Amino acid sequence: MFRHIVLFRVRDDVTDPDVSAAIDELRAAGNAPEVTAWTVVPSLDTRKGRIIVQDGTFGDxxxxxxxxxxxxxRQVARRMAGMADWWVGDWSTDVP
Known part of the structure; x- marks a missing residue:
């Protein structure tokens, strides 16, 4: 299995409706046949700002x-580049 985790830190000037639309678009990106599990949620902890958590699993x-x-x-990455900074964690669960 291959894991792909992204934490999006939404910029302060982005409106709540734009954040909601981005979350919808991120969720739709998980509807691809390559995806085996997909979660996109706003973080419950907002001490460092609005964070969107994307957690994806792929077969390999x-x-x-x-x-x-x-x-x-590519489309969702362009949208997010205009409204957030992000950090990515990718790893294979097959590697110790």
Missing amino acids: RCAFETWRAGETH
Whole structure:
């Protein structure tokens, strides 16, 4: 399995409706056949600002790379680049 976790720190000037629309778009990005599990939620802890948590699982790295190269991912990445900074954690659960 391959895990892909992203923490999006939404910029302070972004409106709540724009955040909601982004969450909807991020959730839709998990509807690809390469995705085996997908969660997108706002963080309950807002001490450091508004954070969107994206947690994805793929069968393997190849499936992830196929998904990442797709148009849906490119579109949502462009949207998020305009409204957030983010940190990514990727790893394979097959590697100790």
